[in-house]
Amino acid sequence: MALVVPFGQYVPGTSIVHRLDARMKLLVTAAYVFALFAVTGWVGLLLCTALFVGAYLLSKVPLRLVLRGMKPILILLVFTFLANALTFSALPLGEAPLVEEVTSYPLPESIALLGSFGIKPPGVLRGLYFVLRIVLLVSLTSLLTYTTPIVSLTDGLISLMRPLARFKVPTEDIATMFSIALRFIPITAEEAEKIMVAQSARGAVFDKGGPIKRAKAWVPVMIPLFVSLFRRADELACAMETRCYTGQGRTHLRVIEMGEIDLAIGGLSALVLILLGLLL
Amino acid sequence: MLSFAQVSYRYHGVTDPALTDVTFTVAPGEHVVLLGSNGSGKSTLARLANGLLLPEEGTVSVEGMSTSDRATIRTVRSQVGVIAQDPDNQIVSTTVLDEIAFGPENLGLERDEIITRTTSALEWLGLTGYEERDPSTLSGGEKQRLIIASILAMNPTYLVLDEPTSMLDGAGRAEVRNAINSLHAGGHGILHITHELSFARDADRVLVLQGGRLVFGGTPAELLNNEELLVSFGLKVLPQRVSALPHTINDRLLAALRPVTAPKRWRERGGVFPSLYLNNVSFSYGGSATAGGAGKKRRKKSGGVAESELGGDFRGDFGGDVAGELGFEFEPGAAGAAERVVLKGVNLNIAPGSYTLITGNSGSGKSTLLRILAGLLEPTSGTATFSSGDKVFPSAVGIVFQHPESQLFAQTVEDEIAFGPDNLGLLPSRDVRGTVVREALDAVGLDPRVFFHRSPFSLSGGEMRRVAIASILAMRPTFLLLDEPTAGLDAAGRAFIHTFIEQLVQATAGVVVVSHDVAEFSQRAQAHLLLKDGQLWRL
Ligand SMILES: Nc1ncnc2c1ncn2[C@@H]1O[C@H](COP(=O)(O)OP(=O)(O)OP(=O)(O)O)[C@@H](O)[C@H]1O
Numbered sequence: 001m002a003l004v005v006p007f008g009q010y011v012p013g014t015s016i017v018h019r020l021d022a023r024m025k026l027l028v029t030a031a032y033v034f035a036l037f038a039v040t041g042w043v044g045l046l047l048c049t050a051l052f053v054g055a056y057l058l059s060k061v062p063l064r065l066v067l068r069g070m071k072p073i074l075i076l077l078v079f080t081f082l083a084n085a086l087t088f089s090a091l092p093l094g095e096a097p098l099v100e101e102v103t104s105y106p107l108p109e110s111i112a113l114l115g116s117f118g119i120k121p122p123g124v125l126r127g128l129y130f131v132l133r134i135v136l137l138v139s140l141t142s143l144l145t146y147t148t149p150i151v152s153l154t155d156g157l158i159s160l161m162r163p164l165a166r167f168k169v170p171t172e173d174i175a176t177m178f179s180i181a182l183r184f185i186p187i188t189a190e191e192a193e194k195i196m197v198a199q200s201a202r203g204a205v206f207d208k209g210g211p212i213k214r215a216k217a218w219v220p221v222m223i224p225l226f227v228s229l230f231r232r233a234d235e236l237a238c239a240m241e242t243r244c245y246t247g248q249g250r251t252h253l254r255v256i257e258m259g260e261i262d263l264a265i266g267g268l269s270a271l272v273l274i275l276l277g278l279l280l
Numbered sequence: 281m282l283s284f285a286q287v288s289y290r291y292h293g294v295t296d297p298a299l300t301d302v303t304f305t306v307a308p309g310e311h312v313v314l315l316g317s318n319g320s321g322k323s324t325l326a327r328l329a330n331g332l333l334l335p336e337e338g339t340v341s342v343e344g345m346s347t348s349d350r351a352t353i354r355t356v357r358s359q360v361g362v363i364a365q366d367p368d369n370q371i372v373s374t375t376v377l378d379e380i381a382f383g384p385e386n387l388g389l390e391r392d393e394i395i396t397r398t399t400s401a402l403e404w405l406g407l408t409g410y411e412e413r414d415p416s417t418l419s420g421g422e423k424q425r426l427i428i429a430s431i432l433a434m435n436p437t438y439l440v441l442d443e444p445t446s447m448l449d450g451a452g453r454a455e456v457r458n459a460i461n462s463l464h465a466g467g468h469g470i471l472h473i474t475h476e477l478s479f480a481r482d483a484d485r486v487l488v489l490q491g492g493r494l495v496f497g498g499t500p501a502e503l504l505n506n507e508e509l510l511v512s513f514g515l516k517v518l519p520q521r522v523s524a525l526p527h528t529i530n531d532r533l534l535a536a537l538r539p540v541t542a543p544k545r546w547r548e549r550g551g552v553f554p555s556l557y558l559n560n561v562s563f564s565y566g567g568s569a570t571a572g573g574a575g576k577k578r579r580k581k582s583g584g585v586a587e588s589e590l591g592g593d594f595r596g597d598f599g600g601d602v603a604g605e606l607g608f609e610f611e612p613g614a615a616g617a618a619e620r621v622v623l624k625g626v627n628l629n630i631a632p633g634s635y636t637l638i639t640g641n642s643g644s645g646k647s648t649l650l651r652i653l654a655g656l657l658e659p660t661s662g663t664a665t666f667s668s669g670d671k672v673f674p675s676a677v678g679i680v681f682q683h684p685e686s687q688l689f690a691q692t693v694e695d696e697i698a699f700g701p702d703n704l705g706l707l708p709s710r711d712v713r714g715t716v717v718r719e720a721l722d723a724v725g726l727d728p729r730v731f732f733h734r735s736p737f738s739l740s741g742g743e744m745r746r747v748a749i750a751s752i753l754a755m756r757p758t759f760l761l762l763d764e765p766t767a768g769l770d771a772a773g774r775a776f777i778h779t780f781i782e783q784l785v786q787a788t789a790g791v792v793v794v795s796h797d798v799a800e801f802s803q804r805a806q807a808h809l810l811l812k813d814g815q816l817w818r819l
């Protein structure tokens with residue numbers, strides 16, 4: 001059992017996307033996110049889509065896995081779409097600059113369904129635009145986590161953060177915290193589930209009554225969960241001390257060596273993306 | 281030499297010392313087993329060994345370096361590796377390789393040296409090929425071996441292992457036991473802390489801790505062949521005849537087991553209760569994203585059926601699909617598998633007054649089977665019913681989960697035990713409440729006068745387990761399911777569990793125990809079933 005998180009777990013592979021330096025991947029991802037939000041029309045967005053599809057094909061990650069990343073945000077997508085597509089036609093339409101580009105003829109402002117409530121064709125387009133943008137955002141981050149071991153990601157992140165260490169930012173500690181969080185979130189989720197089932201077996205009900213009653217119903221879950229978390233934290237601290245962790249003077253097994261190819265591919269893609277964002 | 285000299289230790293705010301005047305040494309290449317019952321101070325001693333705790337009196341030293349000396353603490357820690365009970369609480373990294381490299385990286389070693397050490401540690405513990413695996417996908421035995429490997433990569437001279445096998449199943453125990461023996465053969469000094477006698481045979485020397493004091497030091501044979509000594513150290517409890525126990529406990533138990541929650545027509549039959557059946561039950565995890573939602577709907581419906589048949593005096597609603605509500609989902613271990621079939625057409629008959637043992641490897645689906653038997657989980661196909669035709673409902677089938685003490689939450693033992701029956705609406709008045717709680721405490725052998733108002737968190741591990749069991753018993757189930765009831769308990773705790781179960785069976789409760797400790801339960805249970813490949817096999 002695992003907590004559903006919008007990023008997946010590393011899928012080992014040897015594709016060029018897998019082999020690209022993690023720091024470069026992070027930079028390219030950042031540039032992509034920039035482009036995604038900087039472009040202001042369908043042309044730009046479709047180009048972004050094409051770039052993602054290219055990266056996805058190169059990565060050889062199964063489509064199923066990329067789609068799985070959508071599951072947790074499905075409701076958000078549906079809501080985004082509906083919020084844009086449906087309208088009370090009495091309300092002003094608002095600017096829909098995205099519309100002109102694909103339609104040269106005027107769209108009806110609203111197709112009434114029930115009284116003033118109806119479908120708004122320009123809104124449908126805008127809804128699709130927003131949905132596609134979220135889908136791309138999530139897909140690309142999933143692709144990043146599917147093709148990069150979390151460790152390389154944290155190491156990459158740390159390495160990019162390294163200049164901050166000069167300003168006394170505890171970069172090593174942040175890296176370790178990140179890795180521990182990744183390990184313990186699923187463990188804690190599983191534990192919470194176990195305790196809930198056990199308290200259900202003692203007749204506890206979590207989904208009945210008013211807000212106060214519901215909040216109170218969680219007490220028998222939260223207290224054991226905290227007790228256990230404190231115990232785990234204590235044992236984990238001992239395990240880390242045993243292995244001489246201080247957060248200082250650490251060396252690294254995985255040194256990420258940035259090859260020329262990495263620099264070239266990464267630099268080029270980042271550049272293209274930034275230009276894309278600025279121009280379209 | 282790892283040496284303890286007149287070491288005493290007291291936890292902050294506690295009057296009784298956890299360790300008193302402990303003196304012993306472990307030489308490089310020596311294999312020492314330290315035995316002791318629950319609360320005897322074993323874990324405290326382990327933490328003192330490399331300066332995780334510092335002695336109040338006396339000194340702990342390694343090759344002459346005191347653990348209290350901050351200047352040499354890093355050397356001390358890399359010389360003495362301490363491995364604790366629960367591997368899940370010791371793993372820091374998200375891949376096997378990084379976990380093993382964690383210690384050497386902290387020591388600031390050169391990269392080449394880190395590679396040499398991780399490679400040899402991987403090899404030594406048979407983990408070569410596992411480098412990029414996510415530790416959470418490993419079995420218990422593999423996880424514990426990973427921890428040992430990651431300590432080994434620090435190049436220690438001594439290894440202190442605090443009950444490294446107590447969370448593991450049979451296969452995992454064997455793996456870790458072999459690992460310990462091969463480390464010993466490789467010249468490491470081993471201090472293996474345990475409350476299991478069987479490990480003593482591997483040792484060169486055995487120490488016994490009792491009430492924080494070292495009470496024995498000698499060869500394994502000297503201890504193991506002397507039953508009187510074992511009994512006096514609390515390492516062994518002589519079997520007691522149930523009939524020799526005070527008869528009142530049996531009466532109380534019977535009273536406690538009178539199922540008030542049972543349907544009226546059961547009660548009218550004068551205490552003759554139906555059997556519990558599994559008919560062709562299959563179960564699989566995962567699959568579609570809506571599996572949780574569907575389960576929830578199904579359960580709501582089944583709850584309705586039970587309620588109408590009970591003529592309204594059954595008020596429990598058992599929380600629906602708990603996992604679904606939290607937004608978790610059952611994910612198959614390996615990325616990609618769409619569905620994991622756990623049970624395939626299981627048939628089972630649990631009669632009142634019967635005692636069934638179910639064993640199986642970890643991951644074989646024992647816990648799933650128990651949840652279905654308890655009516656907490658709806659089978660994918662097949663049914664869980666009583667022979668009376670009623671669908672299984674949770675209040676008639678009590679379930680004591682593994683480590684039930686980790687579900688305690690209330691401020692007093694009274695509130696803790698009353699929680700279940702209160703939720704079921706069984707406690708109309710304060711008097712009834714007091715009686716139910718007292719009966720349940722009696723049934724688990726705890727004196728109500730002493731324990732009624734105590735905080736569950738102030739109790740010892742063994743007492744907490746008993747309170748947790750009492751809190752299930754107080755709901756007056758007709759059947760009791762126990763998942764690994766003896767896990768982590770010492771000889772006295774185990775003896776209590778066995779007597780308790782025998783009394784339940786005499787009081788015509790149907791008991792099912794799930795355990796990997798075959799030797800311990802198989803001669804006591806009436807039927808022994810093995811869960812393997814999704815099916816039950818009679819042994
Ligand atoms: N953090 C703590 N604070 C206060 N008292 C503690 C703490 N940890 C342990 N103790 C007490 O110290 C004594 C020794 O505990 P310890 O955990 O060392 O025993 P143990 O032999 O390891 O027991 P077990 O077999 O249950 O693991 C016990 O009485 C225990 O209640």
Ligand SMILES: [Mg+2]
Nearest residue numbers: 322323324442
């Ligand atoms: Mg202990």
